[in-house]
Amino acid sequence: MRKLNSSDSNFYSSLDELLSFDATLSPEIESRVAAILADIKSRGDAAVIEYTNRFDRREVKEIGELEVSQEELKAAFDRLPSHEQQALQTACERVRKYHQHQKQASWQYTDEDGTLLGQQITPLDRVGIYVPGGTAAYPSSVLMNAIPAHVAGVPEIIMVSPLRGGAEQDRVMGAAWLAGVTRIFTIGGAQAVAALAFGTETIPAVDKITGPGNAYVAAAKRQVFGQVGIDMVAGPSEILVICDGKTNPDWVAIDLFSQAEHDEVAQAILLCPDEAYITAVEQSIEKLLPEMPRAEIIRTSLKNRGALIKVADLDDACAIANRIAPEHLELSVEEPTLLAAKIRHAGAIFMGAFTSESLGDYCAGPNHVLPTARSARFSSPLGVYDFQKRSSLICVSPDGAHALGQVADILATGEGLPAHALAARLRVRTE
Amino acid sequence: MRKLNSSDSNFYSSLDELLSFDATLSPEIESRVAAILADIKSRGDAAVIEYTNRFDRREVKEIGELEVSQEELKAAFDRLPSHEQQALQTACERVRKYHQHQKQASWQYTDEDGTLLGQQITPLDRVGIYVPGGTAAYPSSVLMNAIPAHVAGVPEIIMVSPLRGGAEQDRVMGAAWLAGVTRIFTIGGAQAVAALAFGTETIPAVDKITGPGNAYVAAAKRQVFGQVGIDMVAGPSEILVICDGKTNPDWVAIDLFSQAEHDEVAQAILLCPDEAYITAVEQSIEKLLPEMPRAEIIRTSLKNRGALIKVADLDDACAIANRIAPEHLELSVEEPTLLAAKIRHAGAIFMGAFTSESLGDYCAGPNHVLPTARSARFSSPLGVYDFQKRSSLICVSPDGAHALGQVADILATGEGLPAHALAARLRVRTE
Numbered sequence: 064m065r066k067l068n069s070s071d072s073n074f075y076s077s078l079d080e081l082l083s084f085d086a087t088l089s090p091e092i093e094s095r096v097a098a099i100l101a102d103i104k105s106r107g108d109a110a111v112i113e114y115t116n117r118f119d120r121r122e123v124k125e126i127g128e129l130e131v132s133q134e135e136l137k138a139a140f141d142r143l144p145s146h147e148q149q150a151l152q153t154a155c156e157r158v159r160k161y162h163q164h165q166k167q168a169s170w171q172y173t174d175e176d177g178t179l180l181g182q183q184i185t186p187l188d189r190v191g192i193y194v195p196g197g198t199a200a201y202p203s204s205v206l207m208n209a210i211p212a213h214v215a216g217v218p219e220i221i222m223v224s225p226l227r228g229g230a231e232q233d234r235v236m237g238a239a240w241l242a243g244v245t246r247i248f249t250i251g252g253a254q255a256v257a258a259l260a261f262g263t264e265t266i267p268a269v270d271k272i273t274g275p276g277n278a279y280v281a282a283a284k285r286q287v288f289g290q291v292g293i294d295m296v297a298g299p300s301e302i303l304v305i306c307d308g309k310t311n312p313d314w315v316a317i318d319l320f321s322q323a324e325h326d327e328v329a330q331a332i333l334l335c336p337d338e339a340y341i342t343a344v345e346q347s348i349e350k351l352l353p354e355m356p357r358a359e360i361i362r363t364s365l366k367n368r369g370a371l372i373k374v375a376d377l378d379d380a381c382a383i384a385n386r387i388a389p390e391h392l393e394l395s396v397e398e399p400t401l402l403a404a405k406i407r408h409a410g411a412i413f414m415g416a417f418t419s420e421s422l423g424d425y426c427a428g429p430n431h432v433l434p435t436a437r438s439a440r441f442s443s444p445l446g447v448y449d450f451q452k453r454s455s456l457i458c459v460s461p462d463g464a465h466a467l468g469q470v471a472d473i474l475a476t477g478e479g480l481p482a483h484a485l486a487a488r489l490r491v492r493t494e
Numbered sequence: 495m496r497k498l499n500s501s502d503s504n505f506y507s508s509l510d511e512l513l514s515f516d517a518t519l520s521p522e523i524e525s526r527v528a529a530i531l532a533d534i535k536s537r538g539d540a541a542v543i544e545y546t547n548r549f550d551r552r553e554v555k556e557i558g559e560l561e562v563s564q565e566e567l568k569a570a571f572d573r574l575p576s577h578e579q580q581a582l583q584t585a586c587e588r589v590r591k592y593h594q595h596q597k598q599a600s601w602q603y604t605d606e607d608g609t610l611l612g613q614q615i616t617p618l619d620r621v622g623i624y625v626p627g628g629t630a631a632y633p634s635s636v637l638m639n640a641i642p643a644h645v646a647g648v649p650e651i652i653m654v655s656p657l658r659g660g661a662e663q664d665r666v667m668g669a670a671w672l673a674g675v676t677r678i679f680t681i682g683g684a685q686a687v688a689a690l691a692f693g694t695e696t697i698p699a700v701d702k703i704t705g706p707g708n709a710y711v712a713a714a715k716r717q718v719f720g721q722v723g724i725d726m727v728a729g730p731s732e733i734l735v736i737c738d739g740k741t742n743p744d745w746v747a748i749d750l751f752s753q754a755e756h757d758e759v760a761q762a763i764l765l766c767p768d769e770a771y772i773t774a775v776e777q778s779i780e781k782l783l784p785e786m787p788r789a790e791i792i793r794t795s796l797k798n799r800g801a802l803i804k805v806a807d808l809d810d811a812c813a814i815a816n817r818i819a820p821e822h823l824e825l826s827v828e829e830p831t832l833l834a835a836k837i838r839h840a841g842a843i844f845m846g847a848f849t850s851e852s853l854g855d856y857c858a859g860p861n862h863v864l865p866t867a868r869s870a871r872f873s874s875p876l877g878v879y880d881f882q883k884r885s886s887l888i889c890v891s892p893d894g895a896h897a898l899g900q901v902a903d904i905l906a907t908g909e910g911l912p913a914h915a916l917a918a919r920l921r922v923r924t925e
Binding site for chain 1: 517577578581582584585592595596601603605609610611612613614616618619629632633634661665701702720722723727742744745748749751752754755756786787788792823830831834837838839840841842843844845846848849850851852853854855856857858859860861864865867869870871872873874875877879883884885886887888889890891892894895898899900901902904905906908909910911912913914915916917918920921
């Protein structure tokens with residue numbers, strides 16, 4: 064595992080190199096996806112059935128076979144062992160409670176002229192949630208996408224996922240049932256994104272699509288953006304741990320593993336001012352890695368993209384964290400509140416040694432869909448606010464129109480827009 | 495001007511045809527922009543100077559010539575006639591006051607286990623504002639982009655604009671001075687977007703770029719998205735007027751003109767249940783159009799993209815408005831509050847006959863950067879919230895970790911992520 068020291072003269076260039084990740088899109092994937100989108104747009108259900116049979120190796124004859132009923136969702140939940148049912152329920156309740164704090168309400172005020180100003184805040188009409196199939200069919204992902212939409216008051220939540228049966232499917236469908244998903248279609252890939260964006264005879268067009276997916280899904284989401292809203296297209300997952308050297312080094316090692324086990328391009332970095340502690344974490348890594356079921360993925364991720372970084376002090380660590388703008392930031396220190404106030408850019412801040420990132424991934428309450436690839440500099444966790452939108456409200460009184468009309472007249476005339484100026488002037492009293 | 499009736503059997507397909515607009519990107523522009531971006535990224539200031547000299551026909555030798563000082567901004571403001579100074583100041587104050595209502599504050603709560611949960615809300619570090627040059631160099635656009643960033647607390651607001659001197663330049667620079675812009679560079683086009691996204695030796699890299707521009711600017715913003723945040727790429731401007739037939743028809747005609755005068759692809763539509771009133775508006779249009787300085791643009795816009803639509807009643811009008819999801823919606827009716835409550839999708843709602851859209855464009859307070867092309871279904875006016883971002887806060891107590899660790903353990907195990915499960919389990923008390 065790479066070791067860096069922030070006092071080295073070339074440290075920041077080494078850091079930039081470590082963080083760089085080639086997210087170049089494949090022109091071949093882009094053009095294959097464009098063809099699928101156009102085909103679904105023009106041929107609807109028939110094209111959905113064809114692509115699903117071809118790519119997902121199914122033998123569907125009618126579009127109805129691709130929809131799962133609420134009764135089937137409930138039955139899937141009921142088939143889960145009771146400890147899994149309870150765990151999903153606890154996670155669902157906590158996530159719902161947290162997200163209720165995010166719901167925004169319309170507001171307005173009246174100025175001295177009697178003019179009313181404000182914003183009317185409303186939920187989206189209908190949203191689509193993409194849930195990957197296979198081993199990446201995560202029930203937690205269903206909760207984290209569907210619950211904010213549900214809390215926002217979105218009346219219709221349409222989920223798509225290329226489910227293939229078995230226990231994974233029961234967990235995903237059970238989570239969908241708990242989270243309040245309205246309809247599910249067992250389709251995936253670019254064809255599912257297209258069906259949600261354009262609508263077909265059977266699958267209703269949505270206003271926004273969220274959720275993770277492979278390169279085809281990501282390309283499809285980018286291409287339909289504008290037609291519908293999308294969430295961020297996510298890059299590889301990242302964790303940055305800042306430790307004061309007082310946490311059990313095994314805990315830090317496992318927290319680094321829990322990010323690295325996602326995939327070989329995931330990134331796990333430790334910042335610590337204590338050289339001896341860094342060595343201790345290194346020893347924990349060597350000791351614990353062989354026991355991990357996903358050891359090979361973790362080893363590759365840590366080797367290629369991980370780092371243990373010696374920093375001058377905790378302030379230095381915060382400065383580096385703000386440069387990295389990590390998706391997940393653990394402040395494994397005794398005084399996390401002081402440090403958190405110095406963090407300007409991070410998707411989620413996990414404070415204190417007891418707050419492992421995995422608790423936040425599943426059930427602490429906050430969303431696990433977070434900005435990656437330094438985009439925490441300008442974007443936010445998925446939230447209820449992503450499923451609400453605002454309309455400005457303006458009701459100008461006759462007195463207001465008299466005053467404002469004169470101002471708008473001058474500004475519109477200056478901009479060379481005479482109809483704007485005249486529209487304002489018409490509302491100015493002349494007597 | 496096209497006339498439609500919502501009771502016609504093919505009405506909704508005619509409406510969809512009227513609304514459709516080919517926003518296909520030009521592959522040639524895309525590839526020219528990609529080359530400019532790559533060149534600015536690798537050669538910095540030198541490339542900025544070259545492209546500026548070539549495209550903007552300037553003879554700049556040093557990058558310093560492209561920066562405008564705060565003293566020059568102030569001098570530009572001072573050169574404006576006093577009625578323009580006062581109009582800009584009034585607009586600035588009202589826009590600032592309105593946007594202060596949008597500023598969001600960090601929040602947190604503690605659950606029964608002593609676990610702290612919340613969101614830390616912070617301003618972006620540095621943003622870039624693009625302001626077009628020439629006749630589209632609108633001072634109102636400077637105010638509408640810079641003030642929300644300033645209210646959000648963004649410490650550095652970098653503006654770029656290919657200014658060419660004269661009264662327009664004084665107005666734009668004066669507005670920048672009032673609105674609190676930090677630095678201005680007189681550059682434009684894809685090269686300006688690239689300089690903001692990647693930074694050069696002189697021009698600092700920003701975290702988000704907002705503001706309108708031509709096809710090259712729009713393509714450049716799309717291409718740098720991910721590297722930095724961007725606002726929506728705007729389509730042609732639109733107004734939908736719902737009138738109960740009681741407003742002076744000249745007012746409605748001029749309000750339709752004030753949208754149509756923007757450009758030939760702008761869209762102006764009237765919905766009214768009163769056939770005789772529609773005829774009256776038509777007569778006002780014929781009477782007033784020849785007097786308008788931008789009559790040719792208005793005529794083309796109204797002919798190709800405008801419509802007068804007879805509706806069954808005002809509820810029918812609201813249903814059609816929700817289908818259109820217009821950028822600007824005027825409710826030119828006696829009871830606008832009742833109607834506004836039925837509107838789910840609109841960028842801004844202008845309520846009552848005195849509220850002309852042009853008052854909102856300049857000085858009522860709300861932002862004039864609004865979602866176009868039906869995107870009001872899923873997006874919002876530009877606001878302070880676009881210049882703030884959120885970090886989730888999670889500080890799990892030892893009791894919380896004991897309880898949540900068991901839940902996360904079950905869910906992570908179900909998802910096949912054993913390091914996640916172990917990280918959670920390590921925080922569960924064993925005694």
